[in-house]
Amino acid sequence: MVSSTVAAYAADALLVAAPPLKIYTTVASLRSFRRPLFNVKSLAFVPTMGALHAGHLSLIRSAAAENDSVAVSIFVNPAQFSPTEDLAVYPRTLKSDLTALELLNVELQQSGARGRIEALFLPSVTDMYPSGIPQVESQQRGAFVTVQPLSSKLEGGSRPHFFRGVATVVAKLFNIVQPETAYFGQKDVQQTIVLNRMIKDLHFPITLKVCPTGRETDGLAMSSRNVYLGEKRRRIAPVLYKALRASEEEYARLKKQGEALEARKIRNKGYEVLEAGGNGFSFELEYYSLADPEELEELDVVDASKGGVLSAALRMLPSRPGEGVVRLIDNIILAGDE
Ligand SMILES: Nc1ncnc2c1ncn2[C@@H]1O[C@H](COP(=O)(O)OP(=O)(O)OP(=O)(O)O)[C@@H](O)[C@H]1O
Numbered sequence: 001m002v003s004s005t006v007a008a009y010a011a012d013a014l015l016v017a018a019p020p021l022k023i024y025t026t027v028a029s030l031r032s033f034r035r036p037l038f039n040v041k042s043l044a045f046v047p048t049m050g051a052l053h054a055g056h057l058s059l060i061r062s063a064a065a066e067n068d069s070v071a072v073s074i075f076v077n078p079a080q081f082s083p084t085e086d087l088a089v090y091p092r093t094l095k096s097d098l099t100a101l102e103l104l105n106v107e108l109q110q111s112g113a114r115g116r117i118e119a120l121f122l123p124s125v126t127d128m129y130p131s132g133i134p135q136v137e138s139q140q141r142g143a144f145v146t147v148q149p150l151s152s153k154l155e156g157g158s159r160p161h162f163f164r165g166v167a168t169v170v171a172k173l174f175n176i177v178q179p180e181t182a183y184f185g186q187k188d189v190q191q192t193i194v195l196n197r198m199i200k201d202l203h204f205p206i207t208l209k210v211c212p213t214g215r216e217t218d219g220l221a222m223s224s225r226n227v228y229l230g231e232k233r234r235r236i237a238p239v240l241y242k243a244l245r246a247s248e249e250e251y252a253r254l255k256k257q258g259e260a261l262e263a264r265k266i267r268n269k270g271y272e273v274l275e276a277g278g279n280g281f282s283f284e285l286e287y288y289s290l291a292d293p294e295e296l297e298e299l300d301v302v303d304a305s306k307g308g309v310l311s312a313a314l315r316m317l318p319s320r321p322g323e324g325v326v327r328l329i330d331n332i333i334l335a336g337d338e
Pocket residue numbers: 047048049050054055056058059183184185186187188211212213214215221222223224225226
């Protein structure tokens with residue numbers, strides 16, 4: 001209690017010293033920020049949906065370490081939510097997000113980082129989707145980006161609309177912000193693979209950097225949606241990462257012993273952890289995949305030179321009335337030797 005009060009005073013003092021963040025709410029105003037930087041400063045971009053946590057901040061730190069200037073966007077993108085998903089209740093915490101970004105700028109200044117957050121882009125839905133964006137896909141009008149067949153695998157199996165929405169909004173944001181480099185989290189590993197393919201195929205002059213997954217001390221991947229879990233399910237949630245780690249250990253063991261890197265054996269170690277880890281709570285495994293890192297094709301045997309992507313999604317079922325289902329995703333990249 002005492003220490004959090006002290007921390008709050010310290011944060012207040014830092015905030016007084018923090019220059020206000022420059023906020024741009026229209027495409028035209030963001031462009032007027034962007035134009036003079038060309039050939040003068042390198043611009044990095046960190047797109048988010050807000051409800052910022054330490055995972056997001058670590059992306060911005062990496063962007064500021066490697067670039068002169070950083071633009072961050074907060075936009076809860078309707079196109080990546082199906083009509084039955086949580087668009088209406090998705091956590092929106094703009095006030096605390098602003099404080100977190102202003103404090104981060106003070107930290108970047110004090111640590112002598114190369115860049116600062118120079119623009120926070122908060123576009124309106126109308127600016128991003130001039131033809132409107134009804135939730136039902138067949139009613140949508142205008143230009144959309146699809147990346148096939150990557151978008152229908154894994155996450156795309158559970159969320160068929162999802163990567164069309166993500167690729168479309170990220171293409172729009174790239175065209176508006178025109179960064180040299182964009183920073184994304186490994187937590188959403190398939191998103192990074194889909195977007196890298198979009199960048200390549202549509203010739204965006206942008207490099208995508210993937211930053212490590214920020215985790216809570218018990219291993220749970222940070223996510224804005226973790227607030228939906230509630231206390232009881234929160235205690236169980238780290239089981240997903242534990243399962244992935246068990247699979248990773250099996251991969252390392254097989255490799256060390258010179259045995260065939262059979263995906264079935266590697267996945268089985270994860271299933272064992274999941275079976276033991278429920279503690280009376282119910283969850284459903286949507287997928288537990290070991291796939292190749294480029295096409296996300298399910299593997300029978302891992303090629304040690306290429307490695308693989310171990311990824312999973314778990315539906316945590318309600319632990320008491322009033323709770324909804326919470327989807328958790330996580331992954332570990334099994335590095336190749338090449
Ligand atoms: N734990 C994390 N560590 C590192 N990066 C992360 C983490 N969580 C999210 N990111 C990255 O931050 C960017 C913005 O993600 P987003 O705003 O959707 O946050 P989120 O926590 O993933 O939310 P959601 O609960 O909707 O999945 C994405 O590139 C995402 O991969």
